[in-house]
Structures are given as C-alpha cells and as structure tokens.
Amino acid sequence: MTACIYDVAIVGAGPAGATCAWYLARAGVRVALLEKHAFPRDKICGDAVCSRAQLHLSRMGVLQQIFDNGEAHAAAIGGMVSPGGVVAIGNSVEHIASSPVIAVRRVHLDQRIARAAAEAGAALIERFEAVDATLDGEAGLWTIDARRGASCRARVLVAADGALSRLARRLGIVGGAPEAVCSRAYIDASSSDFPHDGVAFYPRDLLPGYCALFREAGGQLNFCLYLIPGGQLTVHDLRRTHDRVMREDPFVSRAIGARAAIGAMRGAPLRLGGIPRSYGERLLILGDAAGQIDPLTGEGIQYGMDAAEIAAATLVECLAEDDFRAARLSRYHRRWRRAFGNDFAWSARIARLCSARPGLLDAGALALRRDGAPLLAKWAEVMTGARPKLDFLKPGLALPVLAALGRLALRPAALQQSTG
Ligand SMILES: Cc1cc2nc3c(=O)[nH]c(=O)nc-3n(C[C@H](O)[C@H](O)[C@H](O)COP(=O)(O)OP(=O)(O)OC[C@H]3O[C@@H](n4cnc5c(N)ncnc54)[C@H](O)[C@@H]3O)c2cc1C
The missing domain is CATH 3.30.70 (Alpha-Beta Plaits)
Structure with a gap:
C-alpha cells in the first residue's frame, strides 16, 4: 500500500466517496477508496433514494442490479399527515415519469456502489480506518495513516468520512459537531x-x-x-x-x-445545509462531511452523489493542469453551491416558517386533498429535490396553499372535518 502513489485518495466509501471514486476511475484517474469497515456494512438511514441519486446509480449499473436482486421498492402511494392531523395521501407517480423515491437498505446499496467503483478501476481498500493525514507541501503528497499501521499516499485527499467528519475536523476545515x-x-x-x-x-x-x-x-x-x-x-x-x-x-x-x-x-x-468552505490545499470535503444534507428533509444521498460528480470533474481538470492549490479547488465549492447548496438556504427558511406557522402545513395538506394527484406529484418533486424548494413560492404550489389558508381562516372547522 505504501509503495503506490495515487492521484486521489478518498477516505470513506459511503455513497459520496464511492461515487466520486467511480467517476474518477472512469476518467482514468488512479484513485484509492479507503473504508474503515468491510462490506457489507449497515448505515443508519431512512433508505429513501431520490431521483438524482437514481440517475447516478443508473449510470453505474447499480440501479438495475438492486431491482434485479429484489433489493429496491419504488414508492408510489404516499403523502403526509399535517400537524393538525390532515391526512393527504395519494399516488404521486401518476404525474411523474418515474418514481421520485425508491427505498433500498444501505447494507445493499453502499456495497454495490463501492463494488461498482472497484470494477471501474478504483482501488477499494477495506478495513482501512484513517486516523491522520499529513501533507508534505514540498513533495505535494498526502500520507494517510490507518489505525493498524498501514498508510496510503496520494496527490489529493478527499474527506468523505460522514457527518462526524473526524478527518476534516482534525485538519481544521470542518468546525464543530453535527447539529x-x-x-x-x-x-x-x-x-x-x-x-x-x-x-x-x-x-x-x-x-x-x-x-x-x-x-x-x-x-x-x-x-x-x-x-x-x-x-x-x-x-x-x-x-x-x-x-x-x-x-x-x-x-x-x-x-x-x-x-x-x-x-x-x-x-x-x-450535518445540515453545507459547510462554508469545503476545500483546501490539495483537499476536498464531500458528502455528509461537508454538510450536504437538505435542512428541510434530512436527505443527503443524492446531494452527496451530485457533489461527488462535481468533485470528480473538478479534480480531473486540476490533474490536467497539475494545479491543486486551494484557489483552484474552490471551483468545486462554488459549483456544488450553485447546483444545490444555495437551495439549502430556502429549505432552512421553509423549515423555520413551518415550525413557526404549523398552519401552513395544514393548509398544504388540505390543498393536496382538494387538488389530488397532480399537486401531490409537484409537492413530492420539490420535497425530494427533483425541483428546487423555491418552487414552493411559484403559483402552481403557492396558490393552492394560500387558497387553503384563506378557507381555513374563514372556516376553521374545515380542519376538524379533514382530520383522521
Ligand atoms: C437516521 C438517518 C436517516 C436518513 N435518511 C435518509 C434518507 O432516507 N434519504 C437520504 O437521502 N438521506 C438520508 N440520511 C442521510 C444519509 O444517510 C447521508 O446523507 C448519506 O449517507 C451521506 O453519504 P456519505 O457518503 O457522505 O456518508 P456516509 O454514508 O456516512 O459514509 C461515510 C463512510 O466513511 C467511512 N468512514 C468514516 N470514518 C472513516 C475513517 N476514519 N476511515 C475510513 N473510513 C471512514 C464510514 O464507515 C462510511 O462508510 C439519513 C441519515 C440518518 C442519520
């Protein structure tokens, strides 16, 4: 392990790290994917895999594998129960081309993504628990040390070690515990x-x-x-x-x-909403470690995978230019903020608003009951990240909710009649 010098070493083979390894390996980059556990391993999760994650899985061939092996369930009938008890449930896929969410246990999903990365050419090294990483600025090389004396050297380090992000915290890039x-x-x-x-x-x-x-x-x-x-x-x-x-x-x-x-x-x-700085000298932070989780829903798989593709594309550019300065790598940060990170700010605002005014969720559920499947499909797409959260403010979603709010204000008993 010590003899080989990789272009990129990724610490953590969750969906974010393993997807980044897959994209890099496909581009011909020498990449090591270092994971402290051996697969299959569990990850505590809701197991809901949203549409953009499905896109990455499809490219990898993993989507087909999980359906072929009976490991996935595509959601069709679902909805919400509001704080006031309004139940709005229907078929959201009637008006969407494919299922916005599939459920896959992480014990299956993560192993399949990591194996896909290995098949694409990444060196998957299991039972490698990174305890420290040091950068030799002169040589332009990271040495990543593992618990049992093993080590790995690479020109760039990607910390994708999950929400606790011990490595990035140790390196001083991520501050504080997840909230x-x-x-x-x-x-x-x-x-x-x-x-x-x-x-x-x-x-x-x-x-x-x-x-x-x-x-x-x-x-x-x-x-x-x-x-x-x-x-x-x-x-x-x-x-x-x-x-x-x-x-x-x-x-x-x-x-x-x-x-x-x-x-x-x-x-x-x-770790919610995105960290303020996800890059450093020869260093990127990815996935939960970078707080790439939607503050409204707690979903992070698809954002980690989107960011992984962006990180891989940025690293391929940097490798071609042989330039790994922090200023150059900051493009990764700007790109994922533009792609989905700025929308997290809207998620946080909406979460605060609903917390202060739970009646908005009651009105939302009443509107979903009244307008049925077409509105439910739009709602599901926004909640699962297929459309930006800002779409809640567009007429297609905002007007039915405002109308329901108006009806509730005029006739509060409408809430009682719609519960249960
Ligand atoms: C209870 C719960 C429910 C959730 N529900 C959903 C959901 O339904 N849908 C959704 O999209 N998101 C959900 N999330 C969020 C989702 O689990 C994460 O966003 C996702 O796992 C992020 O992937 P990741 O690769 O960044 O991190 P992780 O999946 O945490 O992977 C990190 C990897 O790094 C490894 N690692 C850690 N430290 C080291 C080290 N020192 N050396 C080597 N390897 C190391 C770990 O073993 C792990 O394999 C939920 C989270 C929780 C806690």
Whole structure:
C-alpha cells in the first residue's frame, strides 16, 4: 500500500466517496477508496433514494442490479399527515415519469456502489480506518495513516468520512459537531398493516423535524424520526421522542399498528445545509462531511452523489493542469453551491416558517386533498429535490396553499372535518 502513489485518495466509501471514486476511475484517474469497515456494512438511514441519486446509480449499473436482486421498492402511494392531523395521501407517480423515491437498505446499496467503483478501476481498500493525514507541501503528497499501521499516499485527499467528519475536523476545515440527529427502527414485514409506500408525519412538537414511515423491498418498514434544531426538542431528546411518537402519536401509532414487531432504535447525526468552505490545499470535503444534507428533509444521498460528480470533474481538470492549490479547488465549492447548496438556504427558511406557522402545513395538506394527484406529484418533486424548494413560492404550489389558508381562516372547522 505504501509503495503506490495515487492521484486521489478518498477516505470513506459511503455513497459520496464511492461515487466520486467511480467517476474518477472512469476518467482514468488512479484513485484509492479507503473504508474503515468491510462490506457489507449497515448505515443508519431512512433508505429513501431520490431521483438524482437514481440517475447516478443508473449510470453505474447499480440501479438495475438492486431491482434485479429484489433489493429496491419504488414508492408510489404516499403523502403526509399535517400537524393538525390532515391526512393527504395519494399516488404521486401518476404525474411523474418515474418514481421520485425508491427505498433500498444501505447494507445493499453502499456495497454495490463501492463494488461498482472497484470494477471501474478504483482501488477499494477495506478495513482501512484513517486516523491522520499529513501533507508534505514540498513533495505535494498526502500520507494517510490507518489505525493498524498501514498508510496510503496520494496527490489529493478527499474527506468523505460522514457527518462526524473526524478527518476534516482534525485538519481544521470542518468546525464543530453535527447539529441534528435522526433515529431509525425497522419493522418486520408481516407485523404491520401499513398500506402505503411512504408517509411523512409532522407532529407539532417535532417541528421543524418530522418522522416518516417507508416501505422497503419485501414489505419491511423503516421508521425514522428527524430531530432538527430550532424547535422545542434538542438532540438529547431523540430516544425518548422516538419511543413516545411511535407509541402515542395517534397517526403514527395507528399507521404502525398494535402488533408491529419493531426493531431496536439506532440514531446517527446529520450535518445540515453545507459547510462554508469545503476545500483546501490539495483537499476536498464531500458528502455528509461537508454538510450536504437538505435542512428541510434530512436527505443527503443524492446531494452527496451530485457533489461527488462535481468533485470528480473538478479534480480531473486540476490533474490536467497539475494545479491543486486551494484557489483552484474552490471551483468545486462554488459549483456544488450553485447546483444545490444555495437551495439549502430556502429549505432552512421553509423549515423555520413551518415550525413557526404549523398552519401552513395544514393548509398544504388540505390543498393536496382538494387538488389530488397532480399537486401531490409537484409537492413530492420539490420535497425530494427533483425541483428546487423555491418552487414552493411559484403559483402552481403557492396558490393552492394560500387558497387553503384563506378557507381555513374563514372556516376553521374545515380542519376538524379533514382530520383522521
Ligand atoms: C437516521 C438517518 C436517516 C436518513 N435518511 C435518509 C434518507 O432516507 N434519504 C437520504 O437521502 N438521506 C438520508 N440520511 C442521510 C444519509 O444517510 C447521508 O446523507 C448519506 O449517507 C451521506 O453519504 P456519505 O457518503 O457522505 O456518508 P456516509 O454514508 O456516512 O459514509 C461515510 C463512510 O466513511 C467511512 N468512514 C468514516 N470514518 C472513516 C475513517 N476514519 N476511515 C475510513 N473510513 C471512514 C464510514 O464507515 C462510511 O462508510 C439519513 C441519515 C440518518 C442519520
């Protein structure tokens, strides 16, 4: 391992790191993909894979593999339950060419992406836990040291080591701990009568967070509860809130059912909204490590994969120019901010607004009930990142919600009549 000098070493073979390795290897770059675990390994996640992630998976051949092997479930019937209890559920794919979300367990997904990167030519090195990285400025080389004495050398380092981002924090690029957390519990397939594919629940005290139930392949369910700062709860309330909402929230408990066999809760951090600087001298930060998670939904797989493609394209340019100065690599940061990062600011604003005015979500759910599948499809596309969040302000979505707000103001009893 020490003998070989790679053009790029990527620490972390999650969707972001492995996708970056795939794009680089396809471009003929010598790339090492360093992962502390051995695949298959689990990752705590809601397992919802949105449309742009599906695009990358399709290019890799992974989308086909997961469907061929029965590992994916394409969502069709779903929707939301608003803070006031308005249930809006329908078929969102009738008006969209393909499913905006598929559910795939990460134990399958991540292994398949990493193996695709290896097949494309990346050197996938498992059980390599990077503990430190030092840059020899004169030689223009990083040495990445692993826990058990192994090391790897490369001209550029990409830190894609997840939300805790210990490496980028150690290098001083990422500051502080992630601000949000999320729980996950699987529910056995035959133990619940949940009839839908995916529903987001917005209990008032969870805002700006929420919880969701997703159907996986084989009928298993995945329950996640996102605790996002800015509301009544803090990250320390995760376990208590997860158990309470599953047991006591009338909509969630009814959806799960009394005889559900619920697996153990596990939680993991979320770094939201994008870090202010994701590059340095011969260094890029990618995926959750760079906070590339939507502050409204907690989704990060597709953003990490989009950023991975952008990072790979930027690195190919830098390799051609033999220029890895921070100023040159800053193009990566500007590009991903333009592609999706600036939209995160709108997500954060919308999350704050809904938290302060939960009636907006009630009005949204009422509008979805009234206008049905065409509006649901638009709503789903915005929530899953296929359209920018700013589209919530465009007439197609804003007018039906404003009209519902108006109806609620004139006749508050309309809310009671639409609940349950
Ligand atoms: C409970 C929960 C639910 C979520 N639900 C969804 C969802 O439904 N849809 C969605 O799009 N997003 C969801 N997310 C976010 C999503 O999980 C992340 O955005 C996504 O995993 C980011 O990919 P990544 O490659 O950046 O990081 P990760 O997937 O975290 O991968 C990082 C990799 O780096 C490795 N690593 C870490 N440290 C080292 C080291 N020192 N040396 C070597 N390797 C190392 C890890 O083992 C891991 O394989 C959820 C997150 C949580 C916590």
